[in-house]
Amino acid sequence: MPQQSTKKRFESCCVACDTWIVAYQSSALPHPVYLVWYTDRASGDRLLMHRSGTVFTAEDAAGVAAAADAQLTALVYHPRFPQWLERVVELTPTISNVYDTDYIEQALSSKRKLSLKAMDALSNFIDLFGDYANSLENVAHLQAFRENPVIESYISHYYRFIFWPRLQQGERFKDAERPALETDHSALLGVFREMKAHFEAGLTRLTGN
Structure with a gap:
């Protein structure tokens, strides 16, 4: 076939x-x-x-x-x-x-405006982390990261200026017109690194066992 x-x-x-x-x-x-x-x-x-x-x-x-x-x-x-x-x-x-976490970390470490690709990648990782925390009771406490003010601020910005406009406008969506993310980038990077560490601690020995 x-x-x-x-x-x-x-x-x-x-x-x-x-x-x-x-x-x-x-x-x-x-x-x-x-x-x-x-x-x-x-x-x-x-x-x-x-x-x-x-x-x-x-x-x-x-x-x-x-x-x-x-x-x-x-x-x-x-x-x-x-x-x-x-x-x-x-x-x-x-x-x-x-999910390429090195790419996300490099983007957050940069002083430049986050690209649309980087914004999408971080939003996707946050969703993945939330789904992980929803998977079993022993990791449910990690949902606290999703409720962190810096993460909530990021998600609010992402949906307001990227997700909904792109969904509604389709090909008419212009990335150049979206405002830059106004947040403490060092704090966002720090929380991302914590989330990444918790997530990777939950992975198996890479053998599926």
Whole structure:
């Protein structure tokens, strides 16, 4: 079967089962890792987690389904996840999002106005962190970072000047017209680094175990 066809089938399975593969990369790790993000209609967005409290990871996208299937009894997952595993067998996986934390940190460390790409990347990471904190009770206390004033101020700015205008205006959205983020950039960088450290502490030994 042509690769393009299997990728489309994989994406269809992800939509049907509300389950996607995402990549996370950081210089604190020896290589990128692959996570499973899903939407539980009863309790919101989450990451696939081990019952022990760590995040499920795999070393390559192609090995995610097999590794998760082998460890299923040790994982916390939503009802449609086993269906997803059955459907994606032998399909070419696609990555729905890539979280590059080094890029975000470099952008926040710069004295320049944050680019649209950097603003999107930080917003996506904040969402990922919130979903992680929503995944199990033992990490629920980390939601306090999402409520940090500097993070709330950032998200408010992002939605007011980027997310909603871009959604409403489409191709007419002009990045040059958006105002610069008015915040304590050093404080924002500090909170981001704390969030990053907590998140990476929750990753497994990079073997999916």
